[in-house]
Amino acid sequence: MSLKTRIVLTLCATFAILVLVFFAVSHVIANNIVAELERDDLKQNIERTLQALEREMATLDRNTEDWAAWDDTYLFVEDRNAEYIKKNLVDSTFEVLKINYIVIINTGGEMVYARGYDAEEGEDIPVPREIVLPARQKAGGMKGLVVTQEGPVLVAARPVLKSDDTGPPRGTLIFGRILKDKDLKELSEITRLPLTLHPPRAVDFRDLQPAGSLEDGEACYAGIISPEESAGFTVIKDLQGETAFILQVNSDRRVARVFKSAEKAFSLYLALTAVLCCGLALYWLNRAVVSRLVKLTAAVTGTGYQFPLSSGFPVLKGKDELALLSAEISKMLDRLEEYRREISDKEKKYRAVVENAAEAVVVVQEGAVKFANRAAAAHSGYPREELVSRHFPDFIHPEDKDAVWEHYRELLENKCVLYAFPFRVITRDGGVKWAETNSVVVEWEGQPATLHFLTDITPRKILEEELHRLMTEKSLILDSLTELVVFLDRDMHVIWANRAAGQSVGKSPGDLFGAKCHEIWHGRSDPCQGCPVVQAMETGRVCTGEVVSPDGRFWRITASPVKDEKGNVIGAVEAALDITERRRYEEQLKYLSLHDPLTGLYNRAFFQEELRRLAVSREYPVTILVADLDGLKLVNDTLGHARGDEMLKACADVLRNTLRRSDILARIGGDEFAALLPGTDEQTGEDIVYRIRSRVDDYNKEHPELPLHVSTGFATCRSGDGSLEDTFKKADDLMYRHKLVYRASARNQIVGALLAALKEKDYFTAGHAERLKEMCLKMGEKLGLSPRQMADLALFAQVHDLGKVAVPDSILFKKGTLTEEEWEVMRQHPEKATASPYPPLTSPGWRT
Secondary structure: OOHHHHHHHHHHHHHHHHHHHHHHHHHHHHHHHHHHHHHHHHHHHHHHHHHHHHHHHHHHHHHHHHHHEOHHHHHHHHHOOHHHHHHHOOHHHHHHHOOOEEEEEEOOOOEEEEEEEEOOOOEEEOOOHHHOHHHHHOOOOEEEEEEEOOEEEEEEEEEOEOOOOOOOOOEEEEEEEEOOHHHHHHHHHHHOOOEEEEOOOOOOHHHOEEEEEOOOOOEEEEEEEEOOEEEEEEEEEOOOOOEEEEEEEEEEOHHHHHHHHHHHHHHHHHHHHHHHHHHHHHHHHHHHHHHHHHHHHHHHHOOOOOOOOOOOOOOOOOOOHHHHHHHHHHHHHHHHHHHHHHHHHHHHHHHHHHHOOOOEEEEEEOOEEEEEOHHHHHHHOOOHHHHHOOEHHHHEOHHHHHHHHHHHHHHHHHOOOEEEEEEEEEOOOOOEEEEEEEEEEEEEOOEEEEEEEEEEOHHHHHHHHHHHHHHHHHHHHHHOOOOEEEEEEOOOEEEEEOHHHHHHOOOOHHHHOOOEHHHHHOOOOOOOOOOHHHHHHHHOOOEEEEEEOOOOOEEEEEEEEEEOOOOOEEEEEEEEEEOHHHHHHHHHHHHHHHEOOOOOOEOHHHHHHHHHHHHOOOOOOEEEEEEEEOOHHHHHHHHOHHHHHHHHHHHHHHHHHHOOOOOEEEEOOOOEEEEEEEOOOHHHHHHHHHHHHHHHHHHHHHOOOOOOOEEEEEEEEOOOOOOHHHHHHHHHHHHHHHHHHHHHHHHHHHHHHHHHHHHHHOHHHHHHHHHHHHHHHHHHHHHOOOHHHHHHHHHHHHHOOHHHHHOOHHHHOOOOOOOHHHHHHHHOHHHHHOOOOOOOOOOOOOOO
């Protein structure tokens, strides 16, 4: 394509693009202006409509105010005389005032008068409760819109006062007017605008454009109905602040049509201007540029390829750009001749360097060797001609081909220098050598290629493999240890670590290199206090010790100093063992040796030790409290030891919550507890016993299903002259006295609770026990038993099924046949029933 054709096409395309861009921008600006004008026009129309509606509301409110401030209305609210209704609240009143509802309520919220009337139909209509509720909620006057089933209603309410606007108010007068289609037509005629009312959700505002806010702060929206008409929308709210309906106001799009006509005329004018400008520009370019360029092109073409390049090149006359261009071309040809000579000299120098280099230099392009120097031929044993004619992967060891190919791909993708990449090559005689390449991407004959500088590292690799073997053997030995073995320098940096050291922090041993010991394992910026490693480096001797890490673990550390040939300490070898579990077991054993595992209280051994300690202390007077849980054996035998353990824990909690923290509370037997109360006299001891009994009563109120019964006794030793052992025996005797006094009552309550539990569990048992009791009493009368024997027999009938309390529900209420194991559990319930605390039924005088 000729330059002239390109210029023509370019000018046409340029002017076309400019015209389109200008037209598009002007079109967008015009549309924005039209849209803005239409939105303002729509907002003004909505404001006019709302003002007309507000005037209707104001008229209704004035009428309401006139009737509310009338003595006759004021008196009517009080005496409710029918004459007021007959004279004033007639059908014509509704027609004259243009209302549909009149409601009068007193200050108590009671409705005094309510009527609805449709003047068009000439019939009464029901009064909707929606127009009354707002007036009851607001004591003062109000006006607004209420949504009812009849449709939207304009409502005005005023307090009923005297004619001189004095009070007190006797109630509220409400006028209501249904907003019908004819009212909407009247508003349309007043505003000269087409109006439409929509239900609250009939219009989706997301499909409309925001048109700003009205004077009352409510948002309005605009939408295009047709090319000739647009519409504005806004929300009309009721007295409750809810959406009553959506107002639509239509408007003619005169401004848009005017802009459309102007836009067409302007577009035609712009197109004609573009054509004229394009023709003038083409004419000028052809005379001033194209013809002279043709001459300059012919001169350049005629220059040929002779050397020097600048010989015979003409320079155009004149001082314009083309004349300057021809002069610059002549100078450029002179410089190119100079560069050609320099390149020829440099090529000779670079070839001398590359050919005589000790390293092998190879250029690879698309996998094939494009260049190889003498050293490459010497190292591989191949002649240079054979090297260049083959693919580079042919010389790579099979096990390294994938790695070399990845290296080659990474070079071409990243186009960066890659250093020291080792791999194995196969020589012509079949031998294997290690080579290390430093590679870079270059351009070779206009295409990307890779330049490799290869060094023979076979001797170094042999030494590395031997060193690796020795290090591997050392690592296998140290990695097999469970201790953490770490070699640290003088600054506490990790030089080497075994596998256990890395696993302790979730890292590999290599990741620990360079980090500081106290930062890795203890999260500290400084070494741990009393660290054996620091001591070993300072003293030059082996040091041991224990350190606690922030996570609560205990470490046993042994640090051995490492010295150089001059005896200077250059670091230390740290061997650390996690002894946290051992310490935890020691603490647990210590705790179990002094505490009762069930209740968490101290045990008898600790109690005896504290008793001996207090005997020689200065904490007198010392009070000893002894408590015994009554009925534990009965609960264990009937409900099982698990329920008995719950009672023991509950008893321990009651005693623990009653005593002071400094008091020593211990479980000294199966159901026995004892407490040492240092610095406590007799009166305080009595108060403590009273509090224990009070807390037991509180517990029994909350847990009536299985109450606690605790027998207590206490004694006080006033000074060290007395014996705490004797005081303990005295408290124990007093406890047993209390136990004997209340034993029968306590056990009766426990049995009663168990019987209640049995009744709750098996409702058949209650009636069965009563029937069996009556039968036994009748049989005892026939046998002539004594009253004592009759009482025992009645008691036996009541409690003979008590052991069923401990039988699981899955067995007791099973519908099918019981298995042998389930029968064995059922057969045990009589044995548990015989654990009754009452005298045996085989007392003297019993006859069979």
